[in-house]
Amino acid sequence: MTAKRRVLEPGEGTMKLPILDLKAQFKSIRTEVNNAIQKVLEDQAFILGEELKCFEREIADLCGVKHAIGVASGTDALILALKALDIGQGDEVITTPFTFIATGEAIAQAGAKPVFIDIDPKSYCMDPALIEEAVTERTKAVMPVHLYGQCADMGRISAIARSRGLKVVEDCAQAIDASHNGAKAGSYGDAAGFSFFPGKNLGAFGDGGMVTTDSASLAEKTQLLRAHGSAVRYMHSIVGYNSRLDNLQASILRVKLKHLGGWLEARRENARFYTENLSGLPVEPPYVPPGNVHTYHLYTIRAAERPVELMKFLNENGIENRIYYPVPLHLQRCFAYLGYKAGDFPASEKAAKETLSIPVYPELKREELEYVVGKIREFYGK
Numbered sequence: 001m002t003a004k005r006r007v008l009e010p011g012e013g014t015m016k017l018p019i020l021d022l023k024a025q026f027k028s029i030r031t032e033v034n035n036a037i038q039k040v041l042e043d044q045a046f047i048l049g050e051e052l053k054c055f056e057r058e059i060a061d062l063c064g065v066k067h068a069i070g071v072a073s074g075t076d077a078l079i080l081a082l083k084a085l086d087i088g089q090g091d092e093v094i095t096t097p098f099t100f101i102a103t104g105e106a107i108a109q110a111g112a113k114p115v116f117i118d119i120d121p122k123s124y125c126m127d128p129a130l131i132e133e134a135v136t137e138r139t140k141a142v143m144p145v146h147l148y149g150q151c152a153d154m155g156r157i158s159a160i161a162r163s164r165g166l167k168v169v170e171d172c173a174q175a176i177d178a179s180h181n182g183a184k185a186g187s188y189g190d191a192a193g194f195s196f197f198p199g200k201n202l203g204a205f206g207d208g209g210m211v212t213t214d215s216a217s218l219a220e221k222t223q224l225l226r227a228h229g230s231a232v233r234y235m236h237s238i239v240g241y242n243s244r245l246d247n248l249q250a251s252i253l254r255v256k257l258k259h260l261g262g263w264l265e266a267r268r269e270n271a272r273f274y275t276e277n278l279s280g281l282p283v284e285p286p287y288v289p290p291g292n293v294h295t296y297h298l299y300t301i302r303a304a305e306r307p308v309e310l311m312k313f314l315n316e317n318g319i320e321n322r323i324y325y326p327v328p329l330h331l332q333r334c335f336a337y338l339g340y341k342a343g344d345f346p347a348s349e350k351a352a353k354e355t356l357s358i359p360v361y362p363e364l365k366r367e368e369l370e371y372v373v374g375k376i377r378e379f380y381g382k
């Protein structure tokens, strides 16, 4: 064969791949969702109704915990979990700066002080070896983040927390149905917070969240907090909030929950394809420690060579990609009062510069995955 490959015009043969395609997901469940919504509309029961109760039971069962309490968002789930544990003014909570703002924000909104420790550079989750030296007499809890959809090292984190008398509140916003040594995210801590923000692996048609716990007293306190401190109408035992997951969202989430297992398996298959086909390139695929089942909320690669140029090249070729998260929390203006500075958390700062996430959503087709891999290979001239 001597025929030369025709040179493509600029833009020709370019695919358009968003970082997430919720329209494709909706198409696959439209009728089911419409029926669920219609039922709630007919019932006209919107707050603390049957759909919510059923959904709470289903999430508790999925996580392998006794109680689940639906709240208005993932952020509220973390705030209410801390409040239910009586953590607030004068207390310190240890977490990592390489996460979405809501993790640190929840600690601060509960009235406590966020204390940051660095991440493990391979898993991007909290480095358990750094917990001890951050503990003071004010430390009340540790808040590990199951970043990108896989669990932090909960075996070690729980053991250290137990030995120092600290509570554990898991940030499970990105990791529904992830597991670590056979136990699910949300079942390790004293309490955990989940998010149903539309872009999460189990996303509502708006905001939503859930607190999980094995403790009956914590569950009861969280139920009081989310509903104006009231268990009996017009009787208010504590000062609470208005933070409930509404019935309409719960009904939609119940439909989606039936598909979650399949969607997560598709994400894992896409991730497997990327990891296999990106080998030999100067990019580091996600590291999955032994014992972890990853759910790939995000497929995040570390591009040690020319990350900024790679991101630009992928964008020019229609492949949306993002840094989760470009500015670590200790360098955010809102946390300037904590007194941290650049250089304090080198692994987090390095990850913020070198990592990027590429589309991994379940509806991606084989030729689209091949296109992404092809473009990354093309960029590195391999």
Ligand SMILES: *Cc1c(COP(=O)(O)O)cnc(C)c1O
Binding pocket: 073, 074, 075, 076, 099, 100, 102, 103, 145, 171, 173, 174, 194, 195, 196, 197, 207, 208, 209
């Ligand atoms: C999304 C997210 C949250 C907050 O959830 P919302 O439902 O948006 O309030 C908290 N922590 C992490 C790590 C998240 O990704």
